Amino acid sequence: MTWNVWGRFGDGWLRRQRAIIETVRRQRPDFVALQETWRRDGQAQTALLGFELGMTSAFAPSRMPRDPDPDVRLGLGILSRFPLREIEQHTLSTGTVALRAEIRLGTGSLHFITSCLDWEEDHEQQRLAQATSLATLASELVANGDDVVVAGDLNTPPDRPELKPLLDVLTDCWQPQVYDGVTYSSRNPYLGKGEWLEDQRIDYILATEGLVPRDARLVGFDEDHGRPPSDHYAVVTDVPVA
DSSP, X not given: OEEEOOTTOSSOHHHHHHHHHHHHHHHOOSEEEEEEEEEETTEEHHHHHXXXXXXXXXXXXXXXXXXXXXXXXXXXXXXESSOOSEEEEEEOGGGOEEEEEEEEETTEEEEEEEEBOOOOTTOHHHHHHHXXXXXXXXXXXXXXXXXXXXXXXXXXXXXXXXXXXXXXTSEEOOOTTTOOOOSBOTTSTTSOTTOTTTTBOOEEEEEOTTOOOSEEEEEOSSTBTTBOSSSSOEEEEEOOOO
């Protein structure tokens, strides 16, 4: 599962956070990638969610939109039902970061990676460089014989060249024959109107070729008293892992 949870923006972020917890709880994912998750005064949202959901958590600060509260730092998070063998923050091109957690499954390792690429429309070259760095990291891990999942807010539609470096080494787990999978929708009341990414699929779960998805779906539409808990919808994919 991957979800940009929109920090502490908008009205009623505490209410939204409760809805995020309940939405994740209903999906029962083994792994969750979070973007725009927050930390303040040593308290991380990932740890709070992990406690509520019975999951191990990790957090890494990153270049994200700034919260109006200068004491709030936004970043990336990972939640896991399995122990995290190794947690590492990787600096990608142009200073963007990725958070990687290694999980031991049977005789092999799964590397679960999340990142959030630049969102600005005129940052095509920055996104391309960031995606290339992320693809290089994934390729190095695959070369060691490990499985890799990259899940995150990549801020680019599927047909843009910025995504190609990642699609050259990983498989998009979305199943377009089901429906379009728009994750940044103009139907979402929190979305800023007229944004260049409006009504696009910009949140992804990508995996090594051997991890074949059985199902892919969106959640996070109306779990907050009829409203979405974030300005992004969440992506959930069922991928069998040996």
